[in-house]
Amino acid sequence: MAVTADQILDALRSVEDPDLHRDIVTLNFVKDVEIDGGKVSFKVELTTPACPMKDLLHDQAKEAVLALDGVDAVDIEMTAQVRSRSTENEDLIPGVKQAVAIASGKGGVGKSTLTVNLAIALAQQGAKVGLLDADVYGPSIPMMMGCPDERPMTRNSKIMPIERHGIKLMSLGFLITDGQAVLWRGPMVAGTVKQLLADVDWGELDYLLIDLPPGTGDAPMSVAQLVPLTGVVIVTTPHSVAANIAGKAAALFTRLNSPILGVAENMAKFVCPGCGEESKIFAGTTGEELAESLGAPFIGSIPLDPAVGESADRGEPSITAHPERPQAGAFHAMAGSLASQISIKAAESSEPKPVA
Ligand SMILES: Nc1ncnc2c1ncn2[C@@H]1O[C@H](COP(=O)(O)OP(=O)(O)OP(=O)(O)O)[C@@H](O)[C@H]1O
Ligand SMILES: [Mg+2]
Missing domain, CATH: 3.40.50.300 (P-loop containing nucleotide triphosphate hydrolases)
Structure with a gap:
């Protein structure tokens, strides 16, 4: 039986971003899952192109999905989208x-x-x-x-x-x-x-x-x-x-x-x-x-x-x-560490704040 997108996402929940301490599905990194018989492809969209964990996350995601029954090939495209600073009011540098x-x-x-x-x-x-x-x-x-x-x-x-x-x-x-x-x-x-x-x-x-x-x-x-x-x-x-x-x-x-x-x-x-x-x-x-x-x-x-x-x-x-x-x-x-720290700060500031 062919594998389902839900099974793939469940498997990917075992892959954790070591900086953000969350799995890559919860972090919304996994996009465009496509299944063609035993061939699976998807994107992993990180929060920085300079992520030092890029290869590690790629390999772990591949291994997790390959371990599923009915999967014989996995193609992952690693992309990145830097998140924005939280800006209140008018910003001098909006882009x-x-x-x-x-x-x-x-x-x-x-x-x-x-x-x-x-x-x-x-x-x-x-x-x-x-x-x-x-x-x-x-x-x-x-x-x-x-x-x-x-x-x-x-x-x-x-x-x-x-x-x-x-x-x-x-x-x-x-x-x-x-x-x-x-x-x-x-x-x-x-x-x-x-x-x-x-x-x-x-x-x-x-x-x-x-x-x-x-x-x-x-x-x-x-x-x-x-x-x-x-x-x-x-x-x-x-x-x-x-x-x-x-x-x-x-x-x-x-x-x-x-x-x-x-x-x-x-x-x-x-x-x-x-x-x-x-x-x-x-x-x-x-x-x-x-x-x-x-x-x-x-x-x-x-x-x-x-x-x-x-x-x-x-x-x-x-x-x-x-x-x-x-x-x-x-x-x-150092650039990789800095990019990781920026991603961590961006993730922290976008976390929902408790209502006072
Ligand atoms: N790792 C390094 N190895 C060798 N030389 C270095 C190194 N880092 C900086 N320098 C040299 O030290 C000098 C001071 O560096 P730089 O101008 O980057 O310091 P700065 O903190 O920006 O100074 P300022 O406070 O005046 O702005 C420069 O001549 C630079 O080429
Ligand atoms: Mg200087």
């Missing part, structure tokens, strides 16, 4: 499903480097990605993406982002002439950040990554107040002082209602280019320790690699310039 800010306490810990490489890693997995350089004091994204001389066009009174490596970019660096010092105070910073969000034609994006200046000044405050963020990534290096002020930045965002999506560690280890051995460089608070103290997930560690700085200086992100080196693998793994 952006998830907005994530990259913050730190201390300067120079690698926020911009991480933002660029994570954005590319997400885009390489098929996500639609934008990158906003909200460092209005010292915009570095145009240099790092190799397009410092680009000038954006306007269309229908909106500024068109610059596209590089499949990512839509916007930075004050594209709008000011070289060397113009930016010495603004509060209201001007907030106004500029608002323009970079609202007056730019971002279109439909799965993820907008927002690179912040360090600390808890006007730009980070404005970003958190102007748009409902999915959350914030805190970047730290293992100096105690970096972790200490990273904690202060985290506290600001929590107070402004932006959850900490994860702690990212940078430059904690050096991988010897000759033998591949890892050595620790500093003895301060690690990213994992900071994550634990903040009650936030740890989303990975990027090794110190001279190739990262060298490629950034000539305008080529290291993930594309040196895909063979450990830093590239670390960026891909």
Whole structure:
């Protein structure tokens, strides 16, 4: 007797998404079940194309359905649909499903480097990605993406982002002439950040990554107040002082209602280019320790690699310039963890709230 769609769905209830702690049928991931004699096909629609569990879920779903009587072939198409932030009131960036800010306490810990490489890693997995350089004091994204001389066009009174490596970019660096010092105070910073969000034609994006200046000044405050963020990534290096002020930045965002999506560690280890051995460089608070103290997930560690700085200086992100080196693998793994944490937050915020 031929298998039924109900039997297939029942079998798939045994497959659980390890991040969301629910089975893939309850999560509504299973679509378009088709049965043709002993051949079964369906789609599994995940909440991010960068899901690190994609292959595992595929294999488990296949195994579960193949075990049913009357099934001899299973064809699964793995797709993804990023869920949207919950936005109340009017939103400055309505086409952006998830907005994530990259913050730190201390300067120079690698926020911009991480933002660029994570954005590319997400885009390489098929996500639609934008990158906003909200460092209005010292915009570095145009240099790092190799397009410092680009000038954006306007269309229908909106500024068109610059596209590089499949990512839509916007930075004050594209709008000011070289060397113009930016010495603004509060209201001007907030106004500029608002323009970079609202007056730019971002279109439909799965993820907008927002690179912040360090600390808890006007730009980070404005970003958190102007748009409902999915959350914030805190970047730290293992100096105690970096972790200490990273904690202060985290506290600001929590107070402004932006959850900490994860702690990212940078430059904690050096991988010897000759033998591949890892050595620790500093003895301060690690990213994992900071994550634990903040009650936030740890989303990975990027090794110190001279190739990262060298490629950034000539305008080529290291993930594309040196895909063979450990830093590239670390960026891909971190992008997967970040995407998982975003999916978890999106699932939590769409859960029905108890009626008061
Ligand atoms: N993993 C790494 N290995 C080697 N060099 C790195 C690494 N990460 C960052 N760098 C280098 O460290 C310097 C600071 O990085 P970056 O500009 O990304 O930091 P930032 O936190 O954005 O700084 P700021 O606070 O000034 O915005 C850059 O020269 C960058 O190339
Ligand atoms: Mg920076």
